[in-house]
Amino acid sequence: MRDVITVAHLTLVEARRRRIVLAGAVCALAFLLVFSVAVVLAYREMAADKSVSFVERQGTLTAIKLVGFMAANFLSVIFAILLPVDTLSGEIDSGVVQTLASKPIDRAQIVLGKWAGHLLLALAYVLVLSTGILVVIGVVGGLPPTGVTHALPLLMLEVTLSLTIAMAGGARFSTVTNAITAVGFYGIAFIGGFVEQIGGFAGITSMRTIGILVSLVSPADAMWRLAAHYMEPEIARSTGMLAFGASVPSPLMVWWAVGFTMLVLLYAIRAFRRRAL
Amino acid sequence: MIETHGLRKLFGPTVAVSDLSLQVGEGEIFGFLGPNGAGKTTAIKMLLALIEPTSGTGRVLNAPLGDRASRARIGFLPEHFRFHETLTAIELLRFHGRLYGLRGAPLEARIPRLLSRVDLLEAADRPLRGYSKGMLQRVGLAQALLNDPRLVFLDEPTSGLDPLGRLLVRSIIDELRADGVTVFLNSHLLGEVEATCDRVVFVKRGRIAGERRLSAPAELVDLELHTGPVGAAILEGLSRFGTNIRQPRPGVIELRIDSEATVPAIVSWLVQQAVPIHAVQPRHQSLEEVFLDVMGDDEGPG
Numbered sequence: 051m052r053d054v055i056t057v058a059h060l061t062l063v064e065a066r067r068r069r070i071v072l073a074g075a076v077c078a079l080a081f082l083l084v085f086s087v088a089v090v091l092a093y094r095e096m097a098a099d100k101s102v103s104f105v106e107r108q109g110t111l112t113a114i115k116l117v118g119f120m121a122a123n124f125l126s127v128i129f130a131i132l133l134p135v136d137t138l139s140g141e142i143d144s145g146v147v148q149t150l151a152s153k154p155i156d157r158a159q160i161v162l163g164k165w166a167g168h169l170l171l172a173l174a175y176v177l178v179l180s181t182g183i184l185v186v187i188g189v190v191g192g193l194p195p196t197g198v199t200h201a202l203p204l205l206m207l208e209v210t211l212s213l214t215i216a217m218a219g220g221a222r223f224s225t226v227t228n229a230i231t232a233v234g235f236y237g238i239a240f241i242g243g244f245v246e247q248i249g250g251f252a253g254i255t256s257m258r259t260i261g262i263l264v265s266l267v268s269p270a271d272a273m274w275r276l277a278a279h280y281m282e283p284e285i286a287r288s289t290g291m292l293a294f295g296a297s298v299p300s301p302l303m304v305w306w307a308v309g310f311t312m313l314v315l316l317y318a319i320r321a322f323r324r325r326a327l
Numbered sequence: 328m329i330e331t332h333g334l335r336k337l338f339g340p341t342v343a344v345s346d347l348s349l350q351v352g353e354g355e356i357f358g359f360l361g362p363n364g365a366g367k368t369t370a371i372k373m374l375l376a377l378i379e380p381t382s383g384t385g386r387v388l389n390a391p392l393g394d395r396a397s398r399a400r401i402g403f404l405p406e407h408f409r410f411h412e413t414l415t416a417i418e419l420l421r422f423h424g425r426l427y428g429l430r431g432a433p434l435e436a437r438i439p440r441l442l443s444r445v446d447l448l449e450a451a452d453r454p455l456r457g458y459s460k461g462m463l464q465r466v467g468l469a470q471a472l473l474n475d476p477r478l479v480f481l482d483e484p485t486s487g488l489d490p491l492g493r494l495l496v497r498s499i500i501d502e503l504r505a506d507g508v509t510v511f512l513n514s515h516l517l518g519e520v521e522a523t524c525d526r527v528v529f530v531k532r533g534r535i536a537g538e539r540r541l542s543a544p545a546e547l548v549d550l551e552l553h554t555g556p557v558g559a560a561i562l563e564g565l566s567r568f569g570t571n572i573r574q575p576r577p578g579v580i581e582l583r584i585d586s587e588a589t590v591p592a593i594v595s596w597l598v599q600q601a602v603p604i605h606a607v608q609p610r611h612q613s614l615e616e617v618f619l620d621v622m623g624d625d626e627g628p629g
Contacts, residue, residue, distance in 0.1 A: 052425075053425075053426060056422065056425045056426060060411070060422055063413075063414070063418075064411050064413060064414075067411075067413030067414075067454075068413060144409050145405055145406075145407060145408075145409055146409050146410055146411065148372075148377055148403075148405045149403065149405060149408070149410060149423070149467075149470065150426070151376075151377055152375045152376075152377060152398065152401070152403040153398060153423065153426040153427060154395045154396065154398040154399040154426070154427065154428065155395070155426055156395065324379070326338075326372075326377070326378040326379070327372065327377040327378065
């Protein structure tokens with residue numbers, strides 16, 4: 051465990067020195083700034099318009115919040131994929147990892163240390179964006195943080211899964227191949243989610259089934275859709291008038307995503323252990 | 328200290344190491360020589376468990392290849408040492424020291440001592456990205472010695488070093504020898520190897536092609552005889568004393584003998600044959616000549 055912490059610490063130091071943390075923070079702040087301006091302007095316009103009722107205004111603000119979360123979720127997933135994309139493959143190519151792996155540590159500790167260090171950063175990114183959205187929408191629109199205790203862990207799980215896939219790819223492929231594979235893997239989940247949603251809206255069972263099958267292969271986007279479902283107002287959930295939930299993933303999908311993440315992590319360890327360095 | 332039997336490594340259809348069987352004794356300064364692509368680095372990586380052998384067995388520090396506990400007593404300087412360039416030399420050594428299980432005061436005391444030994448104390452707080460290639464090799468050497476190793480693998484340690492840097496590496500190897508540390512040295516610089524190693528083996532196409540003990544007097548001697556005119560019968564008669572007999576020009580005979588002890592017998596025989604002898608010049612083979620002999624004409628530059 052001590053070696054995992056040592057490697058994780060190096061990963062964090064490296065991320066800070068390479069200005070990855072700074073770049074992430076600047077992008078997060080820029081996103082929140084744009085989001086804040088949009089929310090303030092939308093709220094002012096709605097408040098000035100006497101024909102917009104309180105319920106309509108809250109409904110619109112909820113939709114803006116969910117769109118904000120959707121964008122934040124997308125950014126977080128991309129951040130989580132790009133962050134570790136070269137951490138193994140790059141260090142294998144440059145030979146840096148030879149000095150590490152020849153030390154009296156298990157290669158699994160190198161993978162776990164790097165995974166933990168990057169995961170801390172990725173989760174912090176999700177947390178900052180999510181908190182920012184909730185604060186803006188709460189302060190400006192007075193909207194309560196509905197379902198956040200359920201939604202935030204799901205968003206974190208999605209990010210964890212995406213990051214783990216990028217780690218595993220790095221143990222097996224070159225950096226560019228890994229990036230293409232990891233983004234493609236998320237893209238499959240994304241399109242599968244759309245297919246499932248459209249199937250849900252249109253009542254086409256086969257489309258829903260395809261979407262669910264795709265989610266089983268790549269469960270990342272299902273976590274977002276479940277999180278969005280939890281963040282919808284109670285009244286929308288009870289009446290089925292959902293903005294992001296025409297087809298809500300089963301809670302069992304969460305367990306599958308957890309198991310999937312663990313399997314991918316185990317694969318990353320196995321692949322790195324077998325890799326010629 | 329190191330013992331391998333038939334180590335073999337294939338990368339797809341390519342044979343990197345075909346059959347490596349060697350033994351390295353405790354405290355020995357061992358040279359591992361061969362042209363580019365001979366499989367030297369792959370062999371070192373197998374011994375360090377960075378690469379899994381396709382077949383064959385080996386033991387390092389009396390433990391099977393890859394044993395974690397034994398790696399705590401091994402130091403390794405890879406060819407072209409590189410590490411995270413945002414770290415300073417002190418941070419790099421602290422990090423590697425922790426991976427060796429070192430902590431606190433013993434580690435903190437050892438870091439400046441090592442940096443001073445590799446002449447990097449003044450640059451200790453600078454990020455590695457500002458280091459020259461030679462400085463990187465030297466900080467890499469310091470990390471290889473962090474754990475007071477019993478066995479050190481040095482893969483081209485003088486690569487990128489200027490003459491002063493090479494001298495420094497040589498003096499460190501001498502210190503390791505004095506401390507009884509075994510050094511496994513992979514180098515292209517035959518002069519360096521000749522000056523530091525007790526024994527060398529020559530690797531050709533992934534297998535041991537020859538061996539030479541440098542700490543003992545050289546075995547093969549090239550003999551040049553300046554004589555009066557000789558016929559074919561004399562040249563043929565000399566074949567009982569040595570090999571590679573030739574007459575590059577009239578009055579000069581060259582041959583290779585096993586030992587200088589053979590010289591009086593040759594001279595005596597020539598006198599008996601009434602051949603006038605003007606000069607006898609024995610010349611020991613340099614490591615480079617041995618290397619070229621072992622590699623043969625079929626081996627081109629790598």
